[in-house]
Amino acid sequence: MTEIFGYPLPVILGQLMLGLVNGSFYAMLSLGLAVIFGLLGVVNFAHGAFYMLGAFAALFALEKAGINYWLALVVSPLVVGAFGIVLERLLLRRIYKLDPLYGLLLTFGMALIFEGVMRDQFGSSGQSYPVPEALQGVFNLGFMILPIYRAWVILASITICLATWFVIERTSLGATLRAATENPRLVQAFGVNVPVIVMLTYGAGVALAALAGVLSAPVVQVSPLMGSSLVVVVFAVVVIGGMGSILGAIISGLALGMVEGFTKVIYPEASSIVVFVIMAIVLVLRPAGLFGKE
Incomplete structure (x- = not known):
């Protein structure tokens, strides 16, 4: 049997596939962060909290209103995105012209508030969300048994990420968004309502985080702490890909x-820090990130 670093190839391939599932969540969350920072210049530290709210919204929709998983994929991001729009109108719009540090501090405070409220109401223990019936079962890949739901997560995440990239980078709407952030006065002179565009952009970024939360609900325990444990890693991913780079966020x-x-196989003790080690190396060699602009 073929071995890599002394480990059977099927073990390596299986762990890489499981890593790709986690990477799908990293890509979706970092994509939302990159959209918000790239177009608005706000370091949205509340992104993990919106991810958590998306998962809770799906859980509440199922338990209180009987809304199934497929409908929750649409409803939950819309509800959490609308909540994000309200916050943008009430709070974030006041700091756009200030140093990005103010945005980081404000959104960090928002994240602590959301997490504290949810923990006070529901405790820190996680709740399970059932896998939809249509996605139950497994695929036998030969080197591993892959649950169908995890395969769905990979496919859905990559599709959503590429669709978002295409809209922002290859359509007239995306060109308008980029122009509105680079020269808002000029774009406003052409009759474009820039404040509305900014508002909807932030709402879309928040909705992406909530959608990732819905996708993750059947995989992880839905708890108030699920976002805080992930957002630091996602920020590292965004820094490696390049702050504001859509493609960089997806690939990274x-x-x-x-x-x-892969690290969990060859050196499990380092698996929790390998992303940060890579971030440190990238920052030393290329401070703007792999795909970022100097």
Whole structure:
């Protein structure tokens, strides 16, 4: 049997596949962060909290209103995205012209408030969300047994990420968004309502985080702490890919998830820090990130 670093190839391939599942969540969350920072210049530290709220919204929708998983994929991101829009209108719009540090501090405070309220109401223990019936079962890949739901997560995440990249980078809407952030006065002179564009952009970034939360609900325990444990890693992913780089966020998220999975096989003790080690190396060699602009 073929071995890599003394480990059977099927073990390596299986761990890489599991790492790709985690990488799918990293990619979606870092994509939302990159959209918000790249177009608005806000370091949205509340992103993990919106991810958590998306998962809770799906759980509440199922338990209180009988809304199934497929409908929750649409409803939960819309509800949490609308909540994000309200916050943008009430709070964030007041700090756009200030140093990005103010945005980081404000959104960090928001994250602590959301997490504290949810923990006070529901405790710190996790709750389970059932895997939808259509996605139950497994695939036999030969080198591992892959649950169908995890395969769905990979496919859905990559599709959503690429669709978002295409809209922002290859459509007239994306060109308008980029122009509105670079020269808002000029774009406003052409009759474009820039404040509305900014508001909807932030809402879309928040909705992406909530959508990732819905996708993760059947995989992890839904708890108030699920976002805080992930957001630091996602920020590292964004820094590696390049702050504001959409493509960098997608590629780095998927790749780093697989690197993390590979590390769990050859050196498990380092799996929790390998992303940060890579971030430190990237910052030394290329401070703007792999895909960022100097």
